[in-house]
Amino acid sequence: GQNIDQPTEMTATEGAIVQINCTYQTSGFNGLFWYQQHAGEAPTFLSYNVLDGLEEKGRFSSFLSRSKGYSYLLLKELQMKDSASYLCAPMDSNYQLIWGAGTKLIIKP
């Protein structure tokens, strides 16, 4: 079956760095997306990885290891507005996104 595993909740301090891990099992693989979702709002796109390695985009970076079925999202210089849920979503062989429940990130001053 298809499965996504990421921590339910994480807490970090403003200005710090946090890494949100995601392991996945899918039927085929066509890349992995990370989305940010603030409470009560729709998700917004953060990153897309299809090849192994690290993709950096400002304060956010995303890493992928296809052989390990593993990805992480790295957030640097945390700001209070980064408090949100972060959704890891791999795409299977049918180009369908598989959604996990997400990781709720709480930022403390």
Added chain:
Amino acid sequence: GAVVSQHPSWVICKSGTSVKIECRSLDFQATTMFWYRQFPKQSLMLMATSNEGSKATYEQGVEKDKFLINHASLTLSTLTVTSAHPEDSSFYICSVTSGRLGTGELFFGEGSRLTVL
């Protein structure tokens, strides 16, 4: 600016009534739109794929007669929840993809929160 516009953002209705939610692609023509449902603290669940000019493709367990999808133009798809009941109360979100299938990111509408009394 917004790429996808969804309306209404909030709707409260009585049990047994029907509710229509609109999803508009503002920046490009979208032959395919996706409809999701999300219950509190749960993951997004794909309900159906809306294809312009043809019937929608529904996911297993989603009643096509209850959730009517119409994709009449390249910029508009509508989801109608027919004879809504309290268990249909949820956050409904549409999305479009900008590029070739599998290579483009998804752009989401603002979402529509439905409460059925």
